[in-house]
Amino acid sequence: MVTGGAGFLGSHLCDRLIKEGSDVICVDNLFTGNKDNIRHLLGNPYFEFIRHDVTMPLYVEVDQIYNLACPASPVHYQHDPIQTGRTSVLGALNMLGLARRLKARILQASTSEVYGDPEVHPQPERYRGCVNPIGIRSCYDEGKRMAETLFFDYKRQENLNIKVVRIFNTYGPRMSLNDGRVISNFVVQALRGEDITIYGDGSQTRSFQYVDDLIEGMYRMMNNSREDFSGPVNIGNPAEYTIKQLAEIVLKMTGSSSKIVYKSLPSDDPVQRCPVIDVAMSELGWKPKVALEEGLKRTIEYFRGLM
Ligand code: NAD
Ligand code: UDP
Ligand code: UDP
Numbered sequence: 001m002v003t004g005g006a007g008f009l010g011s012h013l014c015d016r017l018i019k020e021g022s023d024v025i026c027v028d029n030l031f032t033g034n035k036d037n038i039r040h041l042l043g044n045p046y047f048e049f050i051r052h053d054v055t056m057p058l059y060v061e062v063d064q065i066y067n068l069a070c071p072a073s074p075v076h077y078q079h080d081p082i083q084t085g086r087t088s089v090l091g092a093l094n095m096l097g098l099a100r101r102l103k104a105r106i107l108q109a110s111t112s113e114v115y116g117d118p119e120v121h122p123q124p125e126r127y128r129g130c131v132n133p134i135g136i137r138s139c140y141d142e143g144k145r146m147a148e149t150l151f152f153d154y155k156r157q158e159n160l161n162i163k164v165v166r167i168f169n170t171y172g173p174r175m176s177l178n179d180g181r182v183i184s185n186f187v188v189q190a191l192r193g194e195d196i197t198i199y200g201d202g203s204q205t206r207s208f209q210y211v212d213d214l215i216e217g218m219y220r221m222m223n224n225s226r227e228d229f230s231g232p233v234n235i236g237n238p239a240e241y242t243i244k245q246l247a248e249i250v251l252k253m254t255g256s257s258s259k260i261v262y263k264s265l266p267s268d269d270p271v272q273r274c275p276v277i278d279v280a281m282s283e284l285g286w287k288p289k290v291a292l293e294e295g296l297k298r299t300i301e302y303f304r305g306l307m
Contacts, residue, residue: 001024001025001026001027001060001062001064001065001066002014002017002024002025002026002027002066002068003027003028003054003065003066003067003068003069003091003095004027004028004033004067004068004069004070004109005024005025005026005027005028005033005038005049005068006026006028006030006033006034006035006037006038006049007028007032007033007034007037007068007069007072008033008037008072008172008174008175008176008179008211009068009072009109009167009170009211009214009215010026010028010033010037010066010068010069011033011037011038011174012172012174012211012212012215013066013068013215013218013219014026014038014041014047015041016215016219017219018041018044018046018047020219022046023046024041024046024047024048025048025050025060025062026038026041026047026048026049026050027050027052027054027058027069028049028050028051028052028069029051029052029053029054029069030051031071031076031083032071032072032073032076032176032179034176035049037174053087054067054069054087054090054091054094054095055083055086055087055090055091055094056094057094057097058094058095058098059098060098061102062098062102062104063102063104063105064104064105064106064107064222065095065098065099065104065105065106065107066106066107066109066218066222067091067092067095067106067107067108067109067147068109069087069091070084070087070088070091070109070140070143070144071084071087071140072111072181073179073180073181074137074140074180074181074266075179075180075181076179076180077139077140078136078137078139078140081136081138081139081140082139084139084140084143085139085142085143087143088139088140088143088144088146088147089143089146089147089150091147092108092146092147092150092151093150096150096151096154096158096160099154099160099162100154100158100160103161104161105161105162105163105222106151106160106161106162106163107162107163107164107165107218107221107222108147108148108151108162108163108164108165109165109167109218110144110147110148110164110165110166110167110232111140111141111144111166111167112166112167112168112169112234112236112273112275113131113137113140113141113144113270114129114131114141114144114145114148114166115127115129115130115131115270115273116129116130116131116132116141116268116270117130117131117132117268117269117270117271118130118270118272118273121272121274122238122240122274122275122276123234123273123274123275123276124234124276124278124279125166125231125232125233125234125276125279129145131145132268135267135268136266136267136268137268148164148232151164151230152164152230155230161227161230162230163221163222163224163229163230163231164230164231164232164233165217165218165221165231165232165233165234165235166231166232166233166234166235166236166275167209167214167235167236168206168207168209168234168235168236168237168273168274168275169181169182169183169206169207169208169209169236169273170208170209170210170211170214170236171183171184171208171209171210171211171295171296171299172210172211172212172295172298172299172302173211173298173299173302174211174302175299177303177306177307182206182243182246183208183246183250183296183299184303185197186246186247186250187250187254187296187299187300187303188303188307189258190250190251190254190256190258191254191256191300191303191304191307192258192307193256193257193258194258195258195259195260195261196247196250196251196258196259196260196261197261197263198243198244198247198260198261198262198263199243199262199263199264199265199266199269200243200262200264200265200269201244201262202242202243202244202247202260202262203242203243203244204242204243204265204269204270204271204272205240205241205242205243205271205272205273205274206240206241206243206246206273207236207237207238207239207240207241207273207274207275208237208239208241208246208292208295209235209236209237209288210237210288210290210292210294210295210298211295212289212290213235213237213288213289213290214235216286217233217235217280217284217286218235220284220285220286221233221235221284224283224284226283229283231279233279233280233283233284234275234276234277234279234280235275235277235280235286236274236275236277236288237275237288237290237292238274238275238276238277238288239291239292240272240273240274241292244260247260249292249293249296250296250300253293253296253297253300254300
């Protein structure tokens, strides 16, 4: 079962699981997800879609649960921050309850946001983070932190087989056109000839991972033969770019004549972010394979096709 399965990452995960020969249940309330992302799977007898909000209890029979349900872009998760908190916390609790009843293995899609605006750079899993508990990003950051806590408490108290991955910024086809994340914004702006909007001076950094690399990492984590290895494990691409560099790369690759404009920086926007991936390399034999320019090429083609 994949919660959030009609979203950007969830739909790629459903594709991968179907390809592996699994029987897949996709659970999604379509808040930010979209039936178009899974349309190609809807006629497949090994694929079922359930429109459901994970903040409500769910009774189904499954043996593995990937818990991805949660809006991920700052614009979306700040749209209804109370619902974001509820989704992270109650959604995790319900899925953990389900996993407990079924003795199913459960993986949580956590995030590099648990590190907040980090004072340690790059970020290893043992770094505990620097998160504002009362800011505009807190519904997401603290929600995801509480979800990790619940996962580890279910492991300790209920002996549940849990897996936690901390996903760093991921991009690729099926990001929604208007979800406000930096790669979709820049590519769409460049293709439309609109201004490229850099928030702040563009010196903040992010490390961008192509979606296929992430799916491989999540799949390996779920199916890892070491049952007792729960993570958390960073899954990300350590190649780090400033937002200004990213804008320039997108302009060059699209051949666009868009101009760069500078807008105010949202509050609590992390200054830098880059994963240490030693744990993923040693425990999962995983490292990212797709470089930014290659992934961007595929992403630009996708958005060109849409537009
Ligand atoms: P997305 O918005 O495309 O997908 C999230 C999906 O969850 C959507 O289909 C949405 O409709 C669904 N959803 C939201 N609330 C729900 C609820 N209450 N009940 C049922 N479904 C609900 O975002 P994404 O990028 O695919 O992110 C998927 C997961 O990965 C999220 O948990 C996110 O926090 C995590 N993540 C993503 C990134 C990234 O860079 N893309 C980075 C770190 C973590
Ligand atoms: N739950 C669920 N599906 C199940 C089993 C449990 O949605 O198949 C929900 C249940 O509604 C509860 C939560 O998961 O709110 C936690 O369940 P658990 O059994 O761990 O705790 P309890 O029900 O004892 O509070
Ligand atoms: N950003 C930007 N212009 C945009 C969208 C985002 O400069 O049109 C910046 C944003 O302020 C942040 C970085 O790009 O510093 C990454 O933003 P995103 O929303 O993609 O992810 P997150 O902040 O959650 O890492």
